[in-house]
Amino acid sequence: MFVISFRAPTMKAAAIIIALAVIVSAAIWEGRVAKNATDSASEVTAASTLGKGIDFSNNENRVAFLKSLGWEVTSEPAEVVEIIIPQTFNEVYNNYNTLQKSQGFDLTKYRGVRAKRWTYNITNYPNVKEGVRANLIVYNGTLIGGDISSVESNGFMHGLRIGNVKTGISTSNADIVAETFKSNSK
Structure with a gap:
């Protein structure tokens, strides 16, 4: 039989070492959580300010806004459609709203309202010459949503910012969203 015995001073030292290890681990973990929360808050704040303070009922403002995001667009809209x-x-709308939420918008606040969709042709999309x-x-001069999309059958859809591709929308659903916008327009 093997027996281990500790003296009181050794047990106190072990308890202190264990307590210090727990405190250090907790501090490291809390620092990581705080950093992740700060990073997430910064992303949400940046997204939620997208288009704030701009009168989107004005064509020059819409074009300037898109240019501020890095897009070169035609000076006049290719299409203006009233949607509900x-x-x-x-x-499909839930998926599309997921895209909108990733940009700081939320279409659930506008259920049942008539809005306008202003569509501009993008002329500088990377590696695509046309059809973007x-x-x-x-809604009432306020930007409540938006996307960048391809009109091709195997196209794409993502957020308004260059590189914002967290969409949750598959290519086939992007086509359905576009068709839904057409069928709801009046």
Whole structure:
């Protein structure tokens, strides 16, 4: 039989070492959580300020806004359509709203309202010569949503900023969203 015995001073030292290890680990973990929370808060703040303070009922302001994001667009919209944000969102609208939320917008606040979708042709999309559009959804002069999308059948859709590709929208659903906008327009 093997027996280990500790004297009181050794047990106190072990307890102190263990306590210090727990404190150091907690401080490191808390620092990581605080950094991640700060990073997330910065991203949300940057996204939620997208287009704030701009009168989007003015064409020059819409074009200047898109240019401020790095897009070169035609000076006049390719299309202006009145849309109705549906009262009840289907899967496609839920996915599209996920994209909007990633940019600081939320279309659920506008269920049932008539808004306008202003569409501009983008002329500087990387590695694509034509068929890419910037869509701005405007309600009472306020930007409430938007996307960059391709009109090609195997196209894409992402947020308004260059490099914002966290969409949750597959290529086929992007086509369905575009078709939904057409069918809801009046």
